[in-house]
Amino acid sequence: MSEVKFVSPETLEQAVDEYSKSSKEGKTKILAGGTDLLVQIRSGASQPDTIIDIKNIKELKEISNYNGSYTIGAAVAGAVLDEEKDFGNNWPGVLEALRLIGSEQIQGRASLGGNLCNASPAGDSVPALIASGATVNVKGPEGERNMPIESFHAGPGKTNLKNGEIVVNFQFPKKQKHSGDAYIRMIPRTEMDIAVVGCAVNVTIENDKCVDARVALGAVAPTALLVEDASKALIGSNFEKDAVEKAALACEAACNPIDDKRGTVSYRKKVSKVLFKRALEKAIERAKRG
Amino acid sequence: MAKIQVKTKINGEETEFLCQPYDTVLDVLRRDLNMTGTKEVCSTGDCGACSITLDGRLVCSCLVLAAETEDKDIETIEGMAKNGKFNVLQKTFLEHAALQCGICTPGMLVAAKSLLEKNKNPTETEIRYWLAGNLCRCTGYDKIVKAVQAAAEEIRENA
Ligand SMILES: Cc1cc2nc3c(=O)[nH]c(=O)nc-3n(C[C@H](O)[C@H](O)[C@H](O)COP(=O)(O)OP(=O)(O)OC[C@H]3O[C@@H](n4cnc5c(N)ncnc54)[C@H](O)[C@@H]3O)c2cc1C
Ligand code: FES
């Protein structure tokens, strides 16, 4: 093995500099919580010759709330965000999705940035982030840019990050009055497993009418999906049976899943409809409360 | 290959070690520091046998690089008994026969301690969820849950 370098820069500029320089010469990996990366190193799937630990960079560990709009650092661990009670009141669906990742031990490390950048089609926080309408701020050698979560991924394990780009933080919209989000996944066990299907719903209600809706699915296609047809079916409705059924069918139609030991194509499609309805119910209940 | 020099605190004691970039905290504890109380079973974050706390947070030491721990505070099972006296969890685990082969036990104890520091009165469900990342092939978990409940009770009584 050639010389492996481990660096832990204290500023974003240093990290971007190092990342863009070293990834031209060899295999460089960003290290957040390491709950994906260390498993990949151990199995031999990833053998980086430079490791950049981003957990000493202030912006990536910060949680802030400006006028009701949250900014969450990419490397903030699940257990840390969980202690930020007000965030959970605003975005219970995002928090429950992040908190579903692994055990309490994994939660001590696993981050939203890592879950997003690892780009597993089954990453639990991703559908919830999409449904929330959050965007991601990215910094690279050419400066900063902002992307909607739904256009972040290029395929399984692949992102649209350019050479040297690091995810800095997640920008959440101000939570609307009488809105609520929820995430539900289907796994063969009750804990510690990978989603067969995941569904996130975020709705806003005014005078019993749905005025805004975002629906997202995970684990049913090469990347997590924003199901725009499901949103269209819901907006303007009173969540009457026909509208909900139409939205559920839109979810089913959006699925382009794989067949594997966790679920067949037809099973995943069917489950996507069921999970959508359950997540919708939960989101409506939360929206009515707040 | 050039080694990385790390200075960190383990169970309250300043410790210095040299490690390779891919070495985990678990590797260094067991191989170099002769602290074999922390167990290695899966090495992939699934079993919890390697549980430690890092700056007070429960983590799997098999998923933390040793090089990351510069200036950190690590607590392992070796730091649990104080002055030759068992921690209350160690005592209740024995009283409730919450261990058989013992491989999962250090991890269970470290994880349970971290739960009780956060929540002095956990329900059975809360205990089971908190320990979901600690696998035990012997006990069937029931006795472990009872031992944690007993320890919580003792801690509350003595508070
Ligand atoms: C036992 C166990 C159970 C798990 N269960 C689940 C589960 O139920 N659901 C689920 O979705 N996942 C699960 N995971 C996977 C993993 O925990 C999550 O994907 C987690 O969110 C990864 O975050 P991290 O901070 O540890 O990422 P890391 O491992 O540090 O990084 C993951 C990848 O993203 C890159 N990266 C990280 N941060 C950035 C950044 N800011 N900018 C650019 N690139 C970056 C890294 O280079 C790496 O390629 C599990 C893992 C384990 C070990
Ligand atoms: S050895 Fe670390 S979780 Fe199993």
Ligand code: FES
């Ligand atoms: S006592 Fe043997 S694994 Fe738990």
